[in-house]
Amino acid sequence: MKHALLALITIGAGALIGDGLGRFPVVHQVAGHIFQRGKLIALVRQSGVFEADVRARLREKQFCAGREDFDEAESVALRDELIASEALPTNTVKTNSSGRVLTALRNQFADDRQFRAALHHSGVSQRTLRRTLADTIRGEEWIENQIASQVAVSDAEVQKYFEQHQAEFKQPTRIRARHIFLAAPEGSAPEVTQAKQQAILDIAVRLGRGEDFTELAALVSEDEASKTRGGDLGFFAANRMPAEFFEAAEQLTPNAPPRFLQSHLGFHALQVTDVHPARPLTLADVTPEITALIAAEKRRTAVAALESDLARCTRFVVK
Template sequence: MKKRFTVGVLVIFMLSLCLIASAVTVPGSTGEEEPKVDPAKVIAKIGDKTFTEGDLSKEIETQGKAMRIGSINDIPKEERAQFRRMVLNNMVEKWLILNAAAEKKLTASEAEVQKELKELKGRFPDEAAFQSALQQQNMKQKDIEDKIRETLTIRKVMENVADTTATITEEQLKEYYDEDTDRFKQEEEVKASHILVKVEKDATPEERAAAKKKIEEIRDKITKGGDFAKLAAEFSDCPSGKRDGGNLDWFGKGRMVPEFEAAAFKLKPGELSDIVETSFGYHIIKVTDKRAEKILGFDEVKEDLRQDLINREKGKKFMDWLKGQKEKVTFMNPEDKETN
């Protein structure tokens, strides 16, 4: 599998939060509250558009929830000004980009949003794991869809304002590859399918026993020549069963829950696992292929490298454009403005 240098929509969104989080420490409430501010007070403006203390408070609350921060008072006092400035500038920059999208009539279609959502869900073992991840981030599926739509729209603006016809030579690509070949390490991976008989966390001993009996009967059918994919489609409680005969495609270590991972990586291609119990229930795993760890060769990643260097050029052009747009914004307190 080739190393990819593009980042998924959800990753981009969560990374933006992590970048903010990395700049602040959240040890719990300090007991020192911020002084009250007038929510109608204008703190930045561009043309007829104004940004108020109230707007900033809402944005701080939104990002705080994603970062599990109750309020700005939970941040050490000496770091609050920096956090406030970062959130304000992010809010202004996002408005500038989305305003350009509106002016240029650039928007993500529902089909594009659903395509990204489907790809995102495909990174999880099943729907339950996806919903659990959302819950951990205090998010609902609609929140993710909105963020995907917003991020896709931002991506369209980036492509529009940073269009480039940069020519990347073979020599540049080779030099870039040789800088750090460890970047192209492909970890050991397996390609596997599974059948899940789900067991709820609050299941009774009788319900758990019935689920185990069911999975044992399914495994018995397979060992007697039953078609794994057809049985997955008929019996599996994982969406992958109905969608693709239980196929989970390729995955490396750290992607699945520990019990599932340990069982899958012990199997050889074509082998069937014993019954595997995880927090989701009971599984039967069939490994269909394996790939050993290796360093991908230059020819294998050359086109990805080319796209990465082009994306770097686009990124520089986009940041230059955004800096120019930001010059049009007036910050009431000049110290609030970040210079990228």
């Protein structure tokens, strides 16, 4: 009898909503009470968003983010995100898209058992998680399709931006160097620093006697990344190296005898092999960067306009 009554209630509620009464909050409030979904928060295209929906989405977000300390502002943003996702038109998501994301998420755990345990602890089922991922991808795909024509960047726009910001587009001085490195970072024990200092002096003597820099770097350098390349660091600008290291490199000419110095990382035998002086960048050099900058700004504007349009589909009941 109980199940029959529940079925009748379900059919009745569906009929009411189907007849257009779904636009009235009271219908959804009653349905939310019957099905224990909590208070009605908003109506989106005659579909109710309830407290239970927000709580479920919050658990999913907590699991995906690996944290449980969402504050009130984040919860409100989550509510708005859920409402916005409900406002999106339905469209299918390729199974392999959500599957790849789910696999990437699972790969963050040591094994499938840990992944399932984490899901259980978060109160999120794999089905729910897969649905959430599919909803997210669906929303992203729909948004990109809606704004695609608005984010295209023309050659004229790139040219104009370049002319207005030309002074900003400069290639800084880039130096190519090689080094033999002995680690003695700041805070090392005095005896360690002293031993490394003596070792770099010994290396200076060996290089002075004509030993090959490449072979010596491979033999004694403690920079594992460069020693297999004979100590070669490739080209670098000032922002890639410790200040004292770059300043020393700037004072050297290509293929001059090595200079020996101490940085906050340790001791170096440094030799410059090539220099590319600073120069203005051409339009061709920076077209990809400018295109990305303009497209990003256009995308922000287009998404904001789209969010405003979606808001018109939403009727808040509880705030």
